Amino acid sequence: MTGMVTEIQRFALNDGPGIRTTVFLKGCDMHCAWCHNPETINAGRELHYYADQCIGCFKCVSACPSKAHKRIDGVHRFYRNLCIQCGQCAQVCYAGAMVMSGEEMTIAQIMKQIIQDKPYYDDSLGGVTISGGETLCQLDFALELTKACQAENIRVGVETNLNRPLAVARVLLGQVDLIMCDFKLFDSQAHRHWTGIGNETIKENLQRLDELGIPYIVRTPVVPGVTDSDENIAAISGFLKHCKRMRYYELLNYNPLGAPKYQSLSRLDPFKGAKPLPKARMRELASIAARAGIPIRIDD
Ligand code: SF4
Ligand code: SF4
Numbered sequence: 001m002t003g004m005v006t007e008i009q010r011f012a013l014n015d016g017p018g019i020r021t022t023v024f025l026k027g028c029d030m031h032c033a034w035c036h037n038p039e040t041i042n043a044g045r046e047l048h049y050y051a052d053q054c055i056g057c058f059k060c061v062s063a064c065p066s067k068a069h070k071r072i073d074g075v076h077r078f079y080r081n082l083c084i085q086c087g088q089c090a091q092v093c094y095a096g097a098m099v100m101s102g103e104e105m106t107i108a109q110i111m112k113q114i115i116q117d118k119p120y121y122d123d124s125l126g127g128v129t130i131s132g133g134e135t136l137c138q139l140d141f142a143l144e145l146t147k148a149c150q151a152e153n154i155r156v157g158v159e160t161n162l163n164r165p166l167a168v169a170r171v172l173l174g175q176v177d178l179i180m181c182d183f184k185l186f187d188s189q190a191h192r193h194w195t196g197i198g199n200e201t202i203k204e205n206l207q208r209l210d211e212l213g214i215p216y217i218v219r220t221p222v223v224p225g226v227t228d229s230d231e232n233i234a235a236i237s238g239f240l241k242h243c244k245r246m247r248y249y250e251l252l253n254y255n256p257l258g259a260p261k262y263q264s265l266s267r268l269d270p271f272k273g274a275k276p277l278p279k280a281r282m283r284e285l286a287s288i289a290a291r292a293g294i295p296i297r298i299d300d
Pocket of ligand 1: 053054055059060061069076092093098
């Protein structure tokens with residue numbers, strides 16, 4: 001069995017407790033307008049072009065079977081419309097201007113990397129986080145990876161948008177050690193507007209997540225002008241009051257690091273120039289959430 005992976009990030013400190021290795025799977029059923037990992041949304045491979053990294057070596061020109069790279073007046077030009085995503089140019093571009101996102105990997109290939117840091121997981125109570133994209137879009141693969149980790153006594157957490165019926169998702173979510181899920185917008189129409197999908201399944205799952213007996217964390221990415229209203233945070237935190245196994249509700253400040261990726265993929269960035277919220281505003285939102293009597297954290 002293989003899975004489509006965009007990145008394996010070792011020594012990750014922000015994807016769950018302790019020191020972790022995060023495996024990012026490709027493909028997502030939502031299209032959040034502010035996504036800071038836009039390369040993980042589509043299920044297939046995608047080529048990034050970082051023009052400012054190009055050193056004009058022209059190795060890509062001879063490597064490309066479809067003539068998508070050209071040397072014109074001594075300058076490198078890239079024609080994305082001709083690209084067939086074969087990845088040859090990324091293999092010869094040592095300057096890092098051409099980077100391919102998405103690699104078919106076996107469980108054994110991934111485990112070879114994961115196992116190297118086992119002593120760090122053990123010492124820090126960390127482990128592996130399966131993320132995306134959306135983990136549940138590669139459910140069978142994520143389940144096999146979870147089993148392989150647990151066979152090595154490595155704890156597994158998953159990040160998920162929770163947008164699959166629990167009857168389908170529980171085969172994985174009921175097996176892991178920690179679930180980290182998003183609840184972005186309380187109003188379903190607004191949720192659909194900004195992510196492409198309504199939030200009915202998410203709400204239903206959150207009402208039943210305690211059934212699984214697995215601890216979970218619920219998070220809201222605080223996006224300027226989208227999820228950052230008092231009303232949204234108050235409504236979500238009020239909804240979470242009954243969640244007995246929830247460790248805490250976390251507010252994650254807007255992450256602007258995705259901006260160069262939009263450019264490298266030749267995509268429009270709807271949040272170009274947007275900035276994280278001031279710390280004082282994050283604290284204000286946290287105090288609104290705290291009125292629901294649930295444990296709160298902020299990552300500002
Ligand atoms: S291989 Fe990379 S650095 Fe060399 S010309 Fe092509 S894009 Fe530029
Ligand atoms: S991925 Fe393949 S087809 Fe696309 S530009 Fe690179 S070498 Fe050419």
